[in-house]
Each structure stands twice: as structure tokens, then as C-alpha cells.
Amino acid sequence: xxxxxxxxxxxxxxxxxxxxxxxxxxxxxxxxxxxxxxxxxxxxxxxxxxxxxxxxxxxxxxxxxxxxxxxxxxxxxxxxxxxxxxxxxxxxxxxxxxxxxxxxxxxxxxxxxxxxxxxxxxxxxxxxxxxxxxxxxxxxxxxxxxxxxxxxxxxxxxxxxxxxxxxxxxxxxxxxxxxxxxxxxxxxxxxxxxxxxxxxxxxxxxxxxxxxxxxxxxxxxxxxxxxxxxxxxxxxxxxxxxxxxxxxxxxxxxxxxxxxxxxxxxxxxxxxxxxxxxxxxxxxxxxxxxxxxxxxxxxxxxxxxxxxxxxxxxxxxxxxxxxxxxxxxxxxxxxxxxx
Amino acid sequence: xxxxxxxxxxxxxxxxxxxxxxxxxxxxxxxxxxxxxxxxxxxxxxxxxxxxxxxxxxxxxxxxxxxxxxxxxxxxxxxxxxxxxxxxxxxxxxxxxxxxxxxxxxxxxxxxxxxxxxxxxxxxxxxxxxxxxxxxxxxxxxxxxxxxxxxxxxxxxxxxxxxxxxxxxxxxxxxxxxxxxxxxxxxxxxxxxxxxxxxxxxxxxxxxxxxxxxxxxxxxxxxxxxxxxxxxxxxxxxxxxxxxxxxxxxxxxxxxxxxxxxxxxxxxxx
Ligand SMILES: Nc1ncnc2c1ncn2[C@@H]1O[C@H](COP(=O)(O)OP(=O)(O)O)[C@@H](O)[C@H]1O
Ligand SMILES: [Mg+2]
Numbered sequence: 001x002x003x004x005x006x007x008x009x010x011x012x013x014x015x016x017x018x019x020x021x022x023x024x025x026x027x028x029x030x031x032x033x034x035x036x037x038x039x040x041x042x043x044x045x046x047x048x049x050x051x052x053x054x055x056x057x058x059x060x061x062x063x064x065x066x067x068x069x070x071x072x073x074x075x076x077x078x079x080x081x082x083x084x085x086x087x088x089x090x091x092x093x094x095x096x097x098x099x100x101x102x103x104x105x106x107x108x109x110x111x112x113x114x115x116x117x118x119x120x121x122x123x124x125x126x127x128x129x130x131x132x133x134x135x136x137x138x139x140x141x142x143x144x145x146x147x148x149x150x151x152x153x154x155x156x157x158x159x160x161x162x163x164x165x166x167x168x169x170x171x172x173x174x175x176x177x178x179x180x181x182x183x184x185x186x187x188x189x190x191x192x193x194x195x196x197x198x199x200x201x202x203x204x205x206x207x208x209x210x211x212x213x214x215x216x217x218x219x220x221x222x223x224x225x226x227x228x229x230x231x232x233x234x235x236x237x238x239x240x241x242x243x244x245x246x247x248x249x250x251x252x253x254x255x256x257x258x259x260x261x262x263x264x265x266x267x268x269x270x271x272x273x274x275x276x277x278x279x280x281x282x283x284x285x286x287x288x289x290x291x292x293x294x295x296x297x298x299x300x301x302x303x304x305x306x307x308x309x310x311x312x313x314x315x316x317x318x319x320x321x322x323x324x325x326x327x328x329x330x331x332x333x334x335x336x337x338x339x
Numbered sequence: 340x341x342x343x344x345x346x347x348x349x350x351x352x353x354x355x356x357x358x359x360x361x362x363x364x365x366x367x368x369x370x371x372x373x374x375x376x377x378x379x380x381x382x383x384x385x386x387x388x389x390x391x392x393x394x395x396x397x398x399x400x401x402x403x404x405x406x407x408x409x410x411x412x413x414x415x416x417x418x419x420x421x422x423x424x425x426x427x428x429x430x431x432x433x434x435x436x437x438x439x440x441x442x443x444x445x446x447x448x449x450x451x452x453x454x455x456x457x458x459x460x461x462x463x464x465x466x467x468x469x470x471x472x473x474x475x476x477x478x479x480x481x482x483x484x485x486x487x488x489x490x491x492x493x494x495x496x497x498x499x500x501x502x503x504x505x506x507x508x509x510x511x512x513x514x515x516x517x518x519x520x521x522x523x524x525x526x527x528x529x530x531x532x533x534x535x536x537x538x539x540x541x542x543x544x545x546x547x548x549x550x551x552x553x554x555x556x557x558x559x560x561x562x563x564x565x566x567x568x569x570x571x572x573x574x575x576x577x578x579x580x581x582x583x584x585x586x587x588x589x590x591x592x593x594x595x596x597x598x599x600x601x602x603x604x605x606x607x608x609x
Contacts, residue, residue: 209396
């Protein structure tokens with residue numbers, strides 16, 4: 001009896017949580033759509049950067065947070081997306097929307113080809129192999145001059161002119177669109193059959209296979225999805241900064257940043273990487289202003305402290321708080337039957 | 340049972356070496372639907388390796404395995420599982436970060452049932468948890484449950500996969516006496532309902548009471564097989580290979596006792 005009551009109480013709580021989440025999502029959507037009207041050019045650029053890093057952190061979350069494969073070399077797909085877009089726009093004369101989608105698909109296709117051999121590796125070996133991949137692709141971009149202009153780089157046309165706000169606005173919306181798509185995909189992963197497969201692989205790959213999960217295919221699809229959104233973000237980024245070269249498109253500092261963001265926010269959750277991106281970017285700006293000369297050292301220290309103090313990330317912290325609240329709400333007798 | 344019907348599980352001449360160790364040395368076994376085959380033997384006899392080979396996790400060096408007449412020894416573990424061969428683990432592998440019921444749902448989603456909807460999977464998981472009497476822990480985090488409960492969870496997941504063949508690797512290890520009784524009754528019931536069960540168990544007493552036939556492994560080789568009474572009466576085999584102390588101690592110990600002293604007496608045998 002008590003158990004039935006308690007579980008219906010919890011289910012009711014979940015339903016409230018879900019509707020609260022829906023209201024929150026709508027409010028957030030309105031704010032995000034109107035935001036460019038309220039922000040200065042400077043803050044709009046920072047916000048666009050938050051959206052980009054949130055996408056990268058979220059895409060990384062699919063393969064690393066849900067599947068447990070530390071793909072630090074995801075910058076390879078960022079660069080491939082950026083270069084694919086630049087080449088499609090400047091050499092093939094494609095329209096922007098088609099070029100963005102194709103750039104994402106190019107990154108995904110590239111991942112599908114190199115994914116199978118690399119995904120045979122696990123743990124540190126996998127991480128290192130993805131880093132090597134990223135460096136290899138950078139060298140390829142530098143040396144395939146006929147396609148990429150080599151070290152000289154590629155200049156892209158701008159999308160808008162006018163005030164700093166007007167110039168940044170289209171990239172803000174494009175980045176927002178990519179992030180929303182990426183978050184929707186991650187949410188699907190978090191609730192779907194496919195996602196259960198990924199989480200099982202993360203927990204124990206051998207056991208997962210024994211439960212009937214096609215681990216090779218699941219891992220590959222997860223990484224291809226991750227590469228697709230990373231490539232989309234790279235494509236929009238290339239449009240935004242209007243000039244790319246191998247050093248900037250295959251920059252491992254980007255990987256350090258998005259992985260820190262995802263870790264900080266909480267891997268394996270949908271909201272975590274986005275929160276992490278927001279926090280780190282805001283921290284970076286604040287620390288940049290206050291400690292101009294040593295901001296990287298201070299940022300590193302701050303991040304180390306945060307990760308040490310809450311290893312599960314922000315989302316774990318929030319969940320723990322929520323669990324405590326729930327326990328306090330439950331009646332003592334219900335607590336007894338729970339045991 | 341007609342002799343022309345292929346056994347649910349047919350293992351023939353399986354060999355597996357790890358370096359110099361012959362973990363499994365030419366073992367042949369057959370398990371029919373509705374039957375419990377007990378597999379016993381001291382630590383290191385090759386029981387878990389045999390289960391790993393049948394489930395596809397470890398590739399044998401030689402030998403063949405058929406499931407209802409169809410060869411499966413070249414298949415990957417997920418293919419074997421989807422055909423209808425489910426296993427549990429001696430060292431249970433709960434999927435961390437998933438709750439108890441989600442762990443079991445994985446079995447329904449990816450086992451032979453291939454449930455497409457998570458809601459349907461949840462319903463099946465609830466049934467499976469009820470079967471092992473773990474329903475009250477459905478929403479618990481699996482890292483917070485006891486050893487005995489992880490054993491039940493492991494079995495529930497295997498049941499949710501809807502298998503014809505169940506490979507149980509020491510399902511009672513670490514389970515308390517009363518809960519053991521529940522699981523034993525469940526295993527007997529599953530066999531009655533038509534499943535073929537290969538039961539690896541260290542607690543020999545249990546194997547002897549619920550198995551239709553018993554196979555004894557020692558140093559990777561099968562040294563005896565038959566109805567429990569006959570194998571137990573085969574003093575020569577038991578004494579020579581397992582040591583009298585093994586029988587004496589194990590057969591008289593309570594069911595939840597761990598790790599009986601083994602094999603030191605037997606190693607002098609031929
Ligand atoms: N992956 C492995 N690598 C090397 N040796 C192994 C491996 N797995 C099992 N063995 C060896 O094979 C033998 C049989 O082990 P196992 O099948 O676990 O026995 P049991 O389950 O009967 O206790 C042991 O000698 C063990 O050390
Ligand atoms: Mg074993």
C-alpha cells in the first residue's frame with residue numbers, strides 16, 4: 001500500500017517536473033530568439049561563442065558522456081566541417097544552407113570511414129588515437145594546397161553588413177539552430193532504446209554485447225552523430241570568422257575547452273554540457289577582465305577546483321539537491337516502506 | 340523426449356587455451372529444453388570460460404556449439420544473445436548509472452524480444468523483477484543494492500531477454516540462505532516451463548538437488564557426467580579428481596558458504 005502510494009507520489013512528481021521543463025523550455029526559446037535585440041555586439045559575439053561551445057560540448061557528450069569513449073580529437077570533425085563549408089562555398093559556389101548541411105554530412109561521413117578502426121581501441125588508447133587523427137587531418141589540410149589553399153587559408157564572404165550587432169546576428173541564429181538540433185538529438189539519445197545501448201556500452205562493453213547490443217554499430221552511430229553536429233558547428237564557425245587556416249580550424253585548445261565544459265556541467269546529461277559552456281565562457285570573460293595577464297592560469301585553477309569539488313559536474317550537484325528535497329518531502333512511514 | 344530433436348544447446352569438443360593453461364580441454368555437453376544441467380568443479384576448472392565461450396565472449400580454439408541445431412560458435416555475443424541464449428555473470432556486471440529496472444529493460448530491449456518501445460520494455464522488466472522478487476528495488480540505483488540483489492538483478496535481466504537457453508554462472512554466490520531458496524525455486528520453475536538451463540555452481544549441494552544431470556569439470560576436462568546420484572556414487576571419480584575433503588566439506592556446508600577448500604587432495608590423482 002505505502003509503496004504504491006509512494007511510487008504514485010514520485011510519478012506525480014515526475015509529471016510536474018516534465019511540465020515545468022516544458023514551460024521552462026518555451027520561456028528559454030523566447031528569450032533566446034529575442035536576445036540579439038538586447039545585447040551589444042560584444043556580448044552577442046560572446047553569446048554566439050557560448051552557443052558554439054555548447055554544441056561542441058554536447059556533441060562530445062554523445063560519444064563520451066553517453067558511450068564512454070573519450071573522443072578528444074573531435075576537433076578533426078570541427079575542422080573538416082569548416083573546410084568542407086569553405087570549399088563548398090568558395091570553390092563549388094553552393095548556397096549557404098546547403099553548404100552547412102553538406103559540411104556536417106562530410107564530417108559525419110569522414111567519421112564513418114575512420115570510426116571503425118579507431119573504435120576498436122578503448123580508454124586512453126582511443127583518446128590518443130583521436131588526438132593523432134586530429135593532428136593528421138590538420139597536416140592534410142596544410143598540404144592539400146589545391147583543395148584547401150594550404151597554410152594560406154581560405155577567405156569567406158560575409159553574410160551581413162552594418163553595425164556589429166547586425167553583423168553577428170545571422171551567425172547567432174545559425175549557431176542557435178545547430179545547438180537546438182544537437183540538444184534535441186542528445187535528448188532523444190537520453191530516452192531512446194539506442195541510448196540505453198550506449199549507456200550499457202559505457203558501463204561494460206563486454207556485458208552489453210552479451211545482452212544483445214550490437215556494440216560496434218552503436219558506437220559508430222554515436223560517434224557519427226557527434227561528428228555531424230561538430231561539423232555543423234565548424235561550418236557555421238567558418239562562416240562567422242570568414243577566414244580559416246589549418247592552425248585555427250584544427251585547434252586542440254578548442255577540444256580542451258569543450259571537454260572541460262562538458263565535464264563541468266555533467267557528462268551523460270542533456271543540460272550539463274550547455275550549462276558548462278555558459279559557466280566557463282562567462283568565467284573566462286570575467287577572469288579575462290580581472291586578471292588580464294594570468295587569466296589562463298586563473299581559469300585553469302578555477303576549473304580544477306570545480307572539477308575536484310564536484311566530480312559529477314553541475315547536474316549531479318543539482319540532482320543530489322533534488323533527491324534531498326524529495327527525501328524531506330516523503331513522509332517517515334513512506335521512508336520505512338522504501339527500505 | 341525424442342532422440343531426433345536437436346538439444347537446445349549442444350557443445351562439442353570445445354578447447355580453449357590461455358598461454359600454457361588449457362582452460363577448457365575438449366568439453367562436450369548437451370542441454371535439452373526443460374532440463375537443468377549442473378556444471379561443477381573446483382576453482383579454475385574452466386566453468387566460467389566455458390560459459391564465456393558459449394555466449395560468444397571468448398572464441399574457442401577448437402570445437403563446435405549449436406543452438407537448436409544451428410551453429411553459433413562463430414557468432415558475436417550480441418548475435419548469440421538475440422537468438423535466445425542469455426547468461427549471467429559470476430562477477431555481476433550491473434550497468435552503472437542505470438537504475439535497477441533500467442538494467443533489466445536493457446535485456447528486454449536488446450535480447451531476443453528486441454522491444455522497440457521503452458514503455459513495453461519497462462513492463463517486461465517489471466515482470467522479470469517480480470519473478471526474482473526484486474520489484475521493491477526497481478527504482479533504486481544499482482550501485483546501492485546488495486551483492487545478493489545484484490545477482491537477482493542479473494538473473495532478471497537474463498529473463499527479460501526471453502531466452503530458450505540460460506547460462507547461469509554461480510547465481511547463488513553471495514546470496515543469503517533465504518534468498519537462495521527463492522532463486523532455486525525460480526530456476527526449477529524455469530526449467531519446468533521449458534527452458535534449457537546450464538547451471539554452474541560452486542555450492543555443490545544445490546546443484547545436486549536441482550540438476551537433472553551433473554557434469555564435473557577438472558583442469559578444463561569433463562571427468563564425469565550423469566544423474567546426480569550416479570556421479571556422487573562414483574567415489575572413484577570424486578575422490579581421485581576432486582579429493583574426498585572436497586565432497587565431505589562441500590556437501591555438508593550450508594548453501595550460502597563461500598569458496599570451499601578444493602583440489603589440493605585431488606591433484607595427486609592420475
Ligand atoms: N582471460 C584469461 N586469460 C588468462 N587465463 C584465463 C583467462 N580466463 C580464465 N583463465 C584461466 O583459465 C582457467 C579456468 O578459469 P575459469 O574458467 O574462470 O574457471 P572456473 O570458472 O571454473 O573457476 C584458470 O586457470 C584461469 O586462470
Ligand atoms: Mg568461474
